[in-house]
Amino acid sequence: MNLNASGLDKLLPDSIEGWKPSGKDRYYNPETLYNYINGGAELYISYGFKEVISRTYRNPGQPNLTVEIFDMVEAKNAFGVFSHVREDVDYSYGQGCQVYEDAIMFWKNQYFISVVSGDETESSMSVICKLAEDIDNLIKGEGQLPEILILLPVTGLVEESILYFFHPAWLNSFYYISDENILNINEKTHCILAKYGDPENRCYLLIIEYPTVADVRVAFKSFSENYSKEIQISPAVEIEDGSWMACKRMNKILVGVFNAGSKTQALELMNQVREK
């Protein structure tokens, strides 16, 4: 734990409808986060996490409420962390939220916020909503989404599936591609993975922005050598399970489509990705 220098406590209400803070606030940084959430720390660290405050609110006879506010330094990082939990399109809190009966998670500006009730009662379910609303109001301003999102074609996009990342651990989040980093993803790249179409006709779009054109060239070469030499000749390839993939380079961008039902579908989606 460490003393708060960042003012994260200012983003939390002093009390809320009978619930009051219990014990001291706890703070963790990249070196100590593991002590709090063990291996779960790696997700936040992979997005450039700086610090988190954890506070418990207590109300006798009611479940405890645990709130964490993660300072992810930049809005795009907070969005990235949030994109791991999103299952629905919901803007009730912050700049996007995911609501369960006993938990609300949302992002706003550079912060990722988690509000969890230890159990579900009518009162606790109502209070976590109020708590999320209060925190939302206490966080001033909004942050920008990652710029790369502008490249996503709108037609057929499953908005809640958009995953933003820059660590290779998240490459296989929807569709297994490779256990090694064959696309040279690192903290200098910006990556999006998104689903398109219905579950019965699902395909996946991967867009990666690299620092330089040379980096794209190297990544494309690595991908073609490890995954599909055929894409050096043809932009769309049928793979062994009968699905189609497509890949192209576009200045500093690499675009990949996976699991398309046909060559036409693969190329159509890929070609909708155009530089703005």
Place this chain on the structure above:
Amino acid sequence: MAKKTITRRTLLKNSALATVAGALYLNFPVKLFGRNPGKKTKVILIRDEKVIDDSRIVNKAVIRDMLDKAVRELTGYDEIQTAWKSLIKPDDIVGIKTNVWGRLRTPLELEDAIKNRVMEAGVPGDKISIRDRDLLDDPVFTKGTALINVRPMRTHDWSGVGSLIKNYIMFTRKPMSYHGDTCADLATLWNLPEVKGKTRLNILVMLTPLFHGIGPHHYNKKFTWAYKGLLVGFDPVAIDSVGVRILQARRKEYFGEERPIKPPVKHIFLADTRHHLGTADPEKIELVKLGWKEDILI
């Protein structure tokens, strides 16, 4: 050993690899279990509809019975005390490595059942310790002769799943040092001097497994389900791989489409192919299913 890249296409082209990794990485349905002749490792899957009630309270007698049936089947001995005596000797010093993760811990009723059977095998109570943390401060674990490895199955933010292989991470004072490459080489924990060669039994608790994690604490009850099972065996890799296949099947059922565990469960695959700790190949696993069969998923 040089790294070998396992892409989706590698798996699709190589049927042997696909057999081992197909269901771990690609959610291939597994139809084969131990159909081919040759030496196989046995994994017991036992389920009982009554092991937990609607409030998920564990029935002490039922879980003890499940454990007994599994051990009898695994060892081949009909008499339960004989079965346990084939695993544990009276002069053993036994560490029961449990898992007390607050949201989904090893049931106390199961810990008690294991301890009682170990004592019935002749081990005095002061030569048995049940722990998850601070193992290196406990002489039963540092100087012991036998380990029993028991934990619930769940997804994990970084290793993909919290597995039997991973359960020994508390045998090091630097667990973060095993996090590289999404915990790829967790199997090397099993070479630590406090661990090597000592595990007599592995039990993967599948009463209410967690099949999807969200948020900082990677848990929401909504993403657990009452599977009501135990997976028991000698080979932790085999057991973990069967557990993963069940989780993958549940994820596909729940989400309605392929939704691979993320990150991929590389450490289980490599525990077989790189570290040879055990087998993840369903053709080399004899899966024995006992008890309740409804919604078995495998």
